[in-house]
Amino acid sequence: MIQRQEFPQVGYNYQLILKHILEHTAKMRPEGEIVYRDHFRENYAQLYERCQRLSNALKGLDVKEGSKVICFEWNTHRFLETYFAVPCMGAMLHMGNPLLTPEQISYLINRAEDDVVIFNKDFTSIIESISDKLTTVKHYIILADDEKLPKTALHPISEYEALLRAASPEYEYPDLNENTVASLSNTTGTTGDPKICFFTHRDHVMHTLIWSNMLLGFSGERGLDPRRDIIIQLVPMFHAHGWGIPYIATFLGCKQVYSGRFDPKIFLEMLKKEKHPGQGGYMACVATMLNMIISHPEVEQYKEYFNGLIYEGGGMRLNTILAKKAKELGMDICSGWGMTEAYPKVGLQYLKPHMFDWPEDKKIEFLSGTGIAPPFVEQRVIDEQGNDVAKNGKEVGEVVLRAPWLTMGYYKDAEKSKELWRDGWMHTGDMATIDKEESVLIIDRSKDVVKSGGEWISTLTLENLINMHPKVQEVVVFAAQSEKWGERPVVLLVPKDEYKGKISEAELKEHMTQYVKEGKILKWWIPERFIFVDQIPRTSVGKFDKKAIRLTYGGVLEGKEG
Incomplete structure (x- = not known):
């Protein structure tokens, strides 16, 4: 009673929710532009109206607080609209990754119990192929640049723009x-079925506040000026919230x-059209995409349009050769990481x-x-005992985290949630060093997945399927370096004795094609x-020694073997 009298709680309890971001920007920067290729151009006032129309349209489909809506889309204004319209009405936006297998996609939709599937027309065949397995979906919505419904047996189905036109703007x-x-965001199933992470409005707002601050003052040499500069969305928006950039x-x-589905030529043309040479900007993407841009003939x-553009790479480490090429084009560079x-x-x-006067090579x-x-x-x-390793850039340990926007667990999976969060810290499974600058350098992924072109490939899945071939004795899949894709899966295989010399790479690839x-x-x-090979290297406890395998064979695709 004394505390209530001393600190009366009579003020408005302001909540950190996404609608405040949308409504504030629509009011303060109504003329700010949002551009999708040559197909669509809107401003923030129109974004706010279209979000309201989408929310009304979804309400008409019986989407309400607590409902789940999954979206499979390229990088477009439509995806940006779902980023706000779905969660602002109290529903959950489930990020749908179309690059997962159909089997994984149906698993995720059913596990999340999604009510509505919104998908780009490009993915019609995928959704059709799994529709008979979906147990909770009540409605489909097509996203199409030409605003036309394709011929499909999916039902009931609506076209996105038609829904918006028919809906109230308020x-x-x-x-x-x-x-x-x-929101719900999926892992990529590198160690079994994909897991579903969940994030609250507070998580979104806190991530947005902190990383906006970092972008303004710490990205590149000077940071971004939001009143004058542009942001180009290259990270797929279905992947990890598009790194939070929308x-x-x-x-x-x-x-x-x-720019929709990534294409380096389309990106270059949009850069020329939407950014003038003296203007600043920001883009983020994996190294594979940067390499495709830089290597374009x-x-x-x-070149003049790259001047003033901040590039942020993502992953374990930004390739220094690519970084130098980016600098030569006029870009500023930095590197970020997450999961x-x-x-x-x-x-x-x-x-x-104290690093500003370092030589350029040392900076890079x-x-x-x-x-x-x-x-x-x-x-x-x-x-392994939970003690901090020395900050000398040499001793290796696991990265553990705390932050106000990390998932608090995995959806419907209490046991794996406990594995993720141990002793009050999120365990990333990433092995790294840390130096006196508090700079972390990840040197390995403990889960042994392959990251090809920015997307994960499960070695466990591949090993299981290859082992189904009748001529195979044992097999291990590992990540080999690839100049084009970053990493590609390579196989070490021991044939059964009676098939040694009688098994070919061609028949194994044909075997995998059936899957x-x-x-x-x-x-x-x-x-x-x-x-x-005759045998596969193993550790002292009989497990495949993937570290040794990578040391020996990691450069095989580039003509190098240890």
Whole structure:
């Protein structure tokens, strides 16, 4: 009673919810532009209206607080609209990754109990192939640049723009509790079935606030000026919330540029059209995409438009050769890192004041590291006993995290949630060093997955399927370096004794093709090489020694073997 009298709680309890980002920007920067290729151009006032129309349309389909809507889309203004319209009405936006296998997609939709499936027309055949397995879906919505419904047996189905035109332009977004779940984001099933992470409105807003601050003052040499500069969305928006960039760009009121499905030529043309040579900008993407841009035969014709553009790489480490090429084109560089469970971002590699006068090569080497924790992120590297390793850039340990936007667990999976969160820290499974600058350098993925072109490939899945071939005795799949894709899967295989010398790479690839047809894997998951050996290196406890295998065979695709 005494405390209530001393500290009366009579003020408005302001909640950190996504509607405040959308409504503020629509009011303060109504003329700010959002561009999707040559197909669509809107401003923030129109974005706000279209979000309200979408919310009303979904309400008409019986979407309400607590409902789940999954979206499979390229980088477009439509996906940006779902980023706000779904969670702002109290429903949950489920990020649908169309690059998973059909089997994984149906598993995720059923596990999340999604009510509505929104999908780009490009993915019609995928959704049709699994529709008879979906147990909770009540309605389908097609996204199409030509605004036409394709011929399909899916039912009931609507076209996105037709729904918006028929809906009211006014929707009063509720004052939700900030701990309301706003989105679901999937891991990529590298160690079994994909897991589903969940994030609240507060998680979204906190991530947006901190990473907007980092973008303004710490990305590249000077940071971004949101009143003058542009943001280009290259990271797929279905992957880890597009690294949070759609929310950051909207919060800052920047001009946003969306290029749809990534194509380096289309990107270059949009860069030329939407950014003038003296203007600043920001883009983030995996190294594979940057390499496709830099290696484009016409890139020199667009060189003046790269000037002032901040590039942020993601992953274990930014390739220094690519970083130098980016600098030669006129780009500023930095490197960030994260994971699906971390929303995604938890680190950014940036120069501190005492580094400003370093030689250029030394700057690039440092900026190509994994990342330094921003405010409100606690980042440690620990040994097997849970003790911090020495900050000498040499001792290796596991990265563990705390931050106000990390998933609190896995949806419907209490046991794996406990594995993720141990002793009050999120265990990433990433092995790294840390130095006196608090800069982390990830040196290995403990889960032994292959990251090809920015997407994960499960070695366990491939091993299981290859082992089904009748001539195979044992097999191990590992990541080999690839100049084009970053990594590609390569196989070490021991044939059964009676088939030694009587098994070929061609028949093994044909064997894997049947699983593509069955929807168990994607075509680009088929291993690049099959190497026949008499035995596979093992650890002292009998497990395959993938570290030793990578040391010996990791450069095989580039003509190098240890």
